[in-house]
Amino acid sequence: MPTTAHKRRGLMFVLSSPSGAGKTTLSRRLLEMDTHLALSISVTTRPRRSNEMEGRDYHFISETRFQEMVRQNELLEHATVFDYHYGTPAKHVLDRLTSGTDVLFDIDWQGTRQLSRVAREDLVSVFILPPSMKELERRLRTRAQDSDEIVARRMSKATAEISHWQEYDYVLVNDDLEATTERVMCILQAERMKRPRRPQLESFIRSLK
Amino acid sequence: MPTTAHKRRGLMFVLSSPSGAGKTTLSRRLLEMDTHLALSISVTTRPRRSNEMEGRDYHFISETRFQEMVRQNELLEHATVFDYHYGTPAKHVLDRLTSGTDVLFDIDWQGTRQLSRVAREDLVSVFILPPSMKELERRLRTRAQDSDEIVARRMSKATAEISHWQEYDYVLVNDDLEATTERVMCILQAERMKRPRRPQLESFIRSLK
Numbered sequence: 253m254p255t256t257a258h259k260r261r262g263l264m265f266v267l268s269s270p271s272g273a274g275k276t277t278l279s280r281r282l283l284e285m286d287t288h289l290a291l292s293i294s295v296t297t298r299p300r301r302s303n304e305m306e307g308r309d310y311h312f313i314s315e316t317r318f319q320e321m322v323r324q325n326e327l328l329e330h331a332t333v334f335d336y337h338y339g340t341p342a343k344h345v346l347d348r349l350t351s352g353t354d355v356l357f358d359i360d361w362q363g364t365r366q367l368s369r370v371a372r373e374d375l376v377s378v379f380i381l382p383p384s385m386k387e388l389e390r391r392l393r394t395r396a397q398d399s400d401e402i403v404a405r406r407m408s409k410a411t412a413e414i415s416h417w418q419e420y421d422y423v424l425v426n427d428d429l430e431a432t433t434e435r436v437m438c439i440l441q442a443e444r445m446k447r448p449r450r451p452q453l454e455s456f457i458r459s460l461k
Numbered sequence: 462m463p464t465t466a467h468k469r470r471g472l473m474f475v476l477s478s479p480s481g482a483g484k485t486t487l488s489r490r491l492l493e494m495d496t497h498l499a500l501s502i503s504v505t506t507r508p509r510r511s512n513e514m515e516g517r518d519y520h521f522i523s524e525t526r527f528q529e530m531v532r533q534n535e536l537l538e539h540a541t542v543f544d545y546h547y548g549t550p551a552k553h554v555l556d557r558l559t560s561g562t563d564v565l566f567d568i569d570w571q572g573t574r575q576l577s578r579v580a581r582e583d584l585v586s587v588f589i590l591p592p593s594m595k596e597l598e599r600r601l602r603t604r605a606q607d608s609d610e611i612v613a614r615r616m617s618k619a620t621a622e623i624s625h626w627q628e629y630d631y632v633l634v635n636d637d638l639e640a641t642t643e644r645v646m647c648i649l650q651a652e653r654m655k656r657p658r659r660p661q662l663e664s665f666i667r668s669l670k
Contacts, residue, residue, distance in 0.1 A: 379656075385669050407496060423655045423662055435654060442651035445631045445644060447588075453632055460594050461620055 260452055261347040264371050265289070265440055266357045266364050266420075269380035270410030272391040274426045278380065279358050281433045286440065290348050292357045295321065300338035311341070329359065329366035334405065338363070349374065352441070361416035368419075376443045378436060379420035384426040385410070469661055471558040473580050474498070474649055475566045475573050475629075478589035479619030481600040483635045487589065488567045490642045495649065499557050500567045504530065505546035521552070538568070538575035543614065547572070558583065563649070570625035577628075585652045587645060588629035592636040594619070 269275040283291055284394075295311045297318050306312055318337050321327050330339030340363065348355050357367065368375050382388035387411055392403045417423055422439050426432040443449070478484040492500055505521045506527050515521055522530075527546045530536050539548035549572065557564050566576065577584050590596040597619055601612050626632055629649050635641040652658070 253601075267550070271493065381662075381666070381669070411669075414666060417666060418656065420656055422651070423659055423663070424654055425662075435650065438647040439651040439654060440657045441644065442631070442648040445633055445648060447629055447632045448631055453590075453626070453634075456634070457623060457626060460590070460623060 255448060258450065260352045262352050262354045263443060263449065264345070264349070264355055264357060264375045265443075266359060266367065266375065266377040267380060267436070268360055268377065268413070268416075268420065269426070270382065270413040271406050272388045272410070273380045273382040274391075274429060274432065275358060275380050277429060278426070278433055278436060279356055281373055281429075282356060282436060283438070285433075285437060287341060288355050289354045289440070292345050292355050294338050294340055294359065295327075296336060296338045296362065298334075298338075310335075328370060329363040331360060331366075332360035333360065333362075333409070340367070354444075357429055361413060361419060376378070376422075376439070377420045378422045378439060379417045380425065380432070381414065381417070381419060381423065381425045382410075383425055467589050469561045469658065470583065471563045472652060472658065473554070473558070473564055473566060473576060473584045475568060475576065475584065475586040476589060476633070476645070477569055477573055477586065477622070477625075477629065479591065479597060479622040480615050481597045481604075481619065482589045482591040483600075483638060483641065484567060484589050486638065487635070487642055487645060488565055490638075491565060491645060491649070494642075494646060498563045498565050498649070501564050503547050503549055503568065504536075505545060505547045507543075507547075537579060538572040540569060540571035540575075542569065542571075542618070543615055549576070563621075563653075570622055570628060574625075574628060582596050582657070585631075585648070586629045587631045587633065587648060588626045589641070590623065590626065590632065590634045591619075592634055 267275050267279055279291065283289055293307065293311055295313045295318065297315050300306065300312050304310065316338065317352060321339060321341070322330060326342055327339040328342045328345060330337060336372050340357065340359065357363070364377050368377065389403065389407055392398060392406050398406070424432055424435055476484050476488055488500065492498055496530060502516065502520055504522045506522060506524050509515065509521050510537065513519065527548065530548060530550070531539060534549035535551055537551045539546060549566065554564050566572070573586050577586065594616070598612065598616055601607060601615050606632065607615070633641055633644055
């Protein structure tokens with residue numbers, strides 16, 4: 253029977269940024285490059301956008317189901333943005349962490365703050381900044397489907413989101429997607445080499461003596 | 462006049478390993494690859510080996526001078542190994558840290574423990590393990606100039622050194638020099654992206670609003 257005494261527990265890797273700073277593209281690249289990383293799929297009560305897919309981008313659920321999940325303590329964290337609710341289902345995440353898989357979270361500062369309360373040791377948080385507000389607005393406008401009003405709301409939300417940068421472990425400016433992807437990969441790899449996250453080394457080191 | 466209020470302070474990057482695990486080669490590669498990194502040159506009372514150069518590998522000093530440096534508090538840390546003394550001159554290191562340059566230390570667990578007492582926030586420590594004791598012995602034997610007795614002493618010293626692995630922030634197994642160099646570079650780059658080490662971001666973030 254295999255022993256699990258020194259089994260490595262996965263880490264919770266949080267990426268936050270204002271909408272348009274490149275976080276979603278970054279997340280997809282990380283997941284493509286790293287097979288030991290799984291995405292935490294949030295639930296949300298907001299309507300699905302045309303480019304989104306159920307179960308890939310979100311689990312789209314009803315207000316009633318969301319409130320039930322909150323009551324049943326099925327969410328690790330939840331937040332409200334522009335009147336819609338978002339949350340992280342606990343079971344999926346905890347199963348992966350226990351099996352040693354790292355889990356990537358694409359969540360905002362509210363979710364990060366709640367996660368850090370339940371998972372301090374396991375959590376690594378990265379904040380991605382846009383190179384400028386002008387560039388952020390340009391990126392939001394090229395998402396053709398958003399109206400002027402929505403872009404203005406998102407810009408104001410972006411400023412609020414950025415004001416929480418000091419709550420994160422790492423902070424990066426996304427001025428180049430390739431370079432930023434590499435930097436985020438580096439952070440993930442470095443965090444995996446931290447001594448408290450390598451319990452499997454104990455038996456290796458015993459074998460050295 | 463330039464402001465220094467948000468100037469970045471350099472970090473102290475410690476590499477430790479038993480003799481023969483590849484630490485010195487690794488250090489040289491890091492210094493070649495990274496121009497923001499400077500080596501802390503230790504003083505020692507042991508005789509210079511034929512392949513060593515004064516001021517590159519060590520500052521070779523007399524017992525009298527060493528004792529004077531200890532008395533005058535000129536050393537950040539010092540340790541005794543095989544009856545010879547080793548130490549880190551403080552001034553050189555502190556000048557570099559203040560100017561924002563990161564400093565690499567090629568020191569043992571005794572030195573690391575002392576450094577961590579004076580520089581907790583600024584210190585990042587990495588322990589390099591050999592892939593096996595057999596491989597370590599092979600590497601020590603290929604250093605042609607060491608006698609059987611010295612190799613035996615170094616092997617026993619290696620076991621003692623390895624017993625301190627739990628005092629380090631990161632632990633790596635050097636089974637492949639290229640891969641290990643990349644991993645150590647990743648750790649250094651990730652540590653530089655830690656939020657408390659990026660005071661210069663404060664003015665950038667003010668400019669975003």
